[in-house]
Amino acid sequence: MARTDVQLMLDVKAGDEQSFELLLRKYRTPLVNFLYRMVRDTAIAEDLAQEVFLRVYRARQQYAPSAKFTTWMFRIATNLALNSVRDNRRRKMEISMDQSVDTGEDEQKPLEVPDRAPSVEQELVARCRADMILKAIHSLPEKQRAAVLLHKYQELDYDEIARVLECSESALKSLLFRAYESLRVELAPLVSPTVRVDRVPVDRSGQPA
Amino acid sequence: MFGKEKSSLKQCAALENKLVEYLDGRARTAERHAVEEHLSGCAACRLRAEEFRALWSALDELPAISPSTAFDASLRARIDAEPARRSFWQWMPSPRLVFAVTSLVVMSVWLSSMQRPAENPSAAKQATQESQVSAESDFGMIRDLPVLENFDVVSKFDALSELPAPPAAPTPEVTKETR
Numbered sequence: 001m002a003r004t005d006v007q008l009m010l011d012v013k014a015g016d017e018q019s020f021e022l023l024l025r026k027y028r029t030p031l032v033n034f035l036y037r038m039v040r041d042t043a044i045a046e047d048l049a050q051e052v053f054l055r056v057y058r059a060r061q062q063y064a065p066s067a068k069f070t071t072w073m074f075r076i077a078t079n080l081a082l083n084s085v086r087d088n089r090r091r092k093m094e095i096s097m098d099q100s101v102d103t104g105e106d107e108q109k110p111l112e113v114p115d116r117a118p119s120v121e122q123e124l125v126a127r128c129r130a131d132m133i134l135k136a137i138h139s140l141p142e143k144q145r146a147a148v149l150l151h152k153y154q155e156l157d158y159d160e161i162a163r164v165l166e167c168s169e170s171a172l173k174s175l176l177f178r179a180y181e182s183l184r185v186e187l188a189p190l191v192s193p194t195v196r197v198d199r200v201p202v203d204r205s206g207q208p209a
Numbered sequence: 210m211f212g213k214e215k216s217s218l219k220q221c222a223a224l225e226n227k228l229v230e231y232l233d234g235r236a237r238t239a240e241r242h243a244v245e246e247h248l249s250g251c252a253a254c255r256l257r258a259e260e261f262r263a264l265w266s267a268l269d270e271l272p273a274i275s276p277s278t279a280f281d282a283s284l285r286a287r288i289d290a291e292p293a294r295r296s297f298w299q300w301m302p303s304p305r306l307v308f309a310v311t312s313l314v315v316m317s318v319w320l321s322s323m324q325r326p327a328e329n330p331s332a333a334k335q336a337t338q339e340s341q342v343s344a345e346s347d348f349g350m351i352r353d354l355p356v357l358e359n360f361d362v363v364s365k366f367d368a369l370s371e372l373p374a375p376p377a378a379p380t381p382e383v384t385k386e387t388r
Contacts, residue, residue: 024281032276046276050284057288126270133271151233152268158230173226180229184257184264191263 005069012060020060023069024053030154031077037149038081039088040138048084052077068160075164078146085142129190136186144179151176220247224254232261 003011003019005026011019031052036045055076118126137145143165150161162172184191224247230236231244248255 024284028276028280029273032280033273036274037271042274042277046280046283049276050280050287053284054287054291058291129267130271133268137268137271151229152265153271158235170226173229176229177225180261180264183268184260187264187267190267191260 006065009056009060009063009069010065012057013063020057023056027070027073028053031073034074034077034149034154035081037134037137037153038078038142038145039084040134044084044088048077048080051080067163070154070156071160071163074150074154074156074160078150078164081146082142132187132190136183139186140179140182144175144182147172147175148179148183221251221254228254228258228261232258232265 003022005023008019008023012023028049031049032045035048035052036042039045039048052073056073137148140148147161147165150156150164156164158169158172162169165172165175167175224244227236227240227244231241236244248258
């Protein structure tokens with residue numbers, strides 16, 4: 001019978017390193033993806049994900065199963081991501097005071113789209129759509145962004161997300177509605193029944209205009 | 210007419226907090242019915258709900274990335290570097306020990322303050338006066354002891370017979386009348 005996350009963590013507390021490996025294997029990819037979508041930088045996302053696991057490992061002796069393991073883990077991850085986003089924004093503001101620089105969006109590595117042997121055109125369209133979605137998510141205020149990522153991609157319960165973001169469930173539902181409403185407007189070319197996919201404006205470099 | 214429009218708008222605003230959990234299938238039955246009822250009569254909210262569904266499908270298109278191959282090794286290296294940092298905490302006493310020592314210190318301070326005489330001169334003077342009054346009353350009691358021990362004085366109850374008789378208890382007839 002598979003052990004629950006809480007049982008695994010209690011085993012880690014008792015000194016079982018193998019259980020930590022199991023938790024790492026289970027949550028490595030979701031955590032890196034959550035953090036990548038929060039900070040839009042793979043290197044920073046991986047560094048933050050390692051920091052999350054490190055903090056979980058450090059806190060193993062004090063671990064008490066008062067909440068779900070995922071709530072605890074994503075709370076650490078969200079706090080780290082929010083701090084990183086704020087630090088990055090401050091750094092960018094300091095740089096922009098000295099010299100004119102790019103926003104950094106063009107420096108992002110292109111996304112790895114799963115290879116299902118699509119045509120060049122299909123691949124280009126899929127890449128454009130993914131980039132638009134990522135940009136739209138990133139344009140949300142940090143708390144709304146975290147709420148959407150935890151709700152849509154991690155599929156956490158409302159009470160879990162509310163605990164992670166330290167707000168009430170009612171406030172969370174309102175936050176989620178506002179976030180999805182902003183995304184609906186931002187991604188109107190993708191979601192509006194009257195707008196077709198091939199009408200996504202694309203510039204010469206293949207990026208959405 | 211105006212009231213009906215106002216009520217409808219109110220429902221649209223109320224829908225905001227329910228729409229997301231309705232669409233992701235986590236709404237309770239009563240709330241689900243309420244949302245469905247509203248959607249059946251409100252074209253604007255129906256369109257919004259359809260676009261939310263389309264948005265969620267679009268969000269699913271976002272590809273997942275995989276951690277780099279160096280992820281585990283890098284994390285392991287950071288964990289292996291941990292014991293040097295943890296050794297500092299090994300010197301820290303356990304919370305129980307800290308609590309026991311603190312309690313002991315507080316109790317000893319409290320006990321020593323209880324035994325110490327009052328340092329305030331006026332308070333000390335007042336305490337002396339109080340002890341003198343107490344001693345005098347004790348002495349008076351001792352002085353009157355022979356009177357109390359005199360059997361003739363204690364056993365003489367003649368004076369009690371001169372006291373007026375206590376009022377008679379009410380008769381049953383009176384009780385009946387009062388009823």
